[in-house]
Amino acid sequence: MKTLKTVLGLTAALAVTLSSAAAFAAGYPERTITMVVPFAAGGPTDTVARLVAESMSKDLGQQIVVENVGGAGGTLGAGRVAAAEPDGYTVLLHHIGMATSATLYRKLAYDTLNAFEYVGLVTDVPMTIVARKDLEPTDLKGLIDYMKANKDTVTVANAGIGAASHLCGMLLMSAIDTPLVTVPYKGTGPAMTDLLGGQVDIMCDQTTNTTKQIQGGTIKAYAVTSPARLDVLPDVPTAVEGGLADFQVGIWHGIYAPKGTPSEAVERLSKSLQVALKDENVVARFAELGTAPSPEADATPAALKAKLEGEIARWKPVIEAAGQFAD
Structure with missing residues (x-):
């Protein structure tokens, strides 16, 4: 009898649980x-x-x-x-x-x-390698050469440790085997503001943050990190096209x-x-x-x-x- 009571109790508890779950599902949110x-x-x-x-x-x-x-x-x-x-x-x-x-x-x-x-x-989201609009290099190969030749003065902006721009910048420096001067900001907004103003040289950031500026000509685009060119930025080559083999990263x-x-x-x-x-x-x-x-x-x-x-x-x-x- 004790065993039967235990089974009945468990059955009743399970029924209540299932009923509660069903009620939650029906009412949520x-x-x-x-x-x-x-x-x-x-x-x-x-x-x-x-x-x-x-x-x-x-x-x-x-x-x-x-x-x-x-x-x-x-x-x-x-x-x-x-x-x-x-x-x-x-x-x-x-x-x-x-x-x-x-x-x-x-x-x-x-x-x-x-x-x-x-x-x-x-x-x-694909990333873009972008720079202040008056930076000298005209293509990604030229930019890589420029970064290597001026590694002690070229500044790379990011939105802070752990931000997408920080990660992409770190990967870029690894890809070209050249440490650069990183400038962390408290957010993407201030980093982009200083790039637009020419206070920093380069940034690697998401298309969701750079597309309008690229299209408007207020920053210079060197590459996208997607496997193929983007419809929204058809004139911007991929990083692989520009000479960075296997450099593909999405956020x-x-x-x-x-x-x-x-x-x-x-x-x-x-x-x-x-x-x-x-x-x-x-x-x-x-x-x-x-x-x-x-x-x-x-x-x-x-x-x-x-x-x-x-x-x-x-x-x-x-x-x-x-x-x-x-x-």
Whole structure:
């Protein structure tokens, strides 16, 4: 009889759990969702987040509010989400820095691979190698020669340790085997402002931040880091065309939730992301910025988890060889 009571109790508990899960799934979301972007407002990752959040809000029937929590190469914002209540109402949109910070930072407030639930990949943004408009070299080969000959004076701007521009700049210096003078800023905006003003020489940044300036002729473009030329910048050669063999890098973005977020919420968010990435407005705006939405098969938890694991392994030796770490 005691065994029977135990079985009946477990059955009843399971029924309550299943009923609660079904009720949660049916009602979620019931209020505003916060999407944390771990970088300053107006930057390239913020632009991606706001486009996706707007479309997902329509599908979910609840607003997604973007909150910018910048600092420490994106780790402050990521840490905020890792420590948030796992109820489906706080998510993180982060880029490749989610993977590189695992090596860049000796101490993190969270375990990169195990502190989050995975929602899906959003987009993979190409990078551009750009310079102040009056820099002397006319093509990438000339720029490489110029950087090597003037390595003690050429300045390379970035948006801070862990930012996409920092990572690309580090990879560029590794590719040409030449250390350059790096100038870190507190965000992409001020870095671009000084590049436009001629206070710094070079930057390697996302098309979402450079396309309009390239098209307007206010900065000089030397290469894109995609496998092929971009429709939005047809006259800009690839880095490989310009002489940098195998220099291909994209700044992929993904959405995460705190560990322990109900699977029903994660699944609903993933489905909503897939809807958003097919939204005509999102597709069109991404195209204008030189990128494209991730395919549906990549806008899934499994795809994002696999991407993060692979990218941590890929960047670890690059960062260790450069010796650029942060506490």
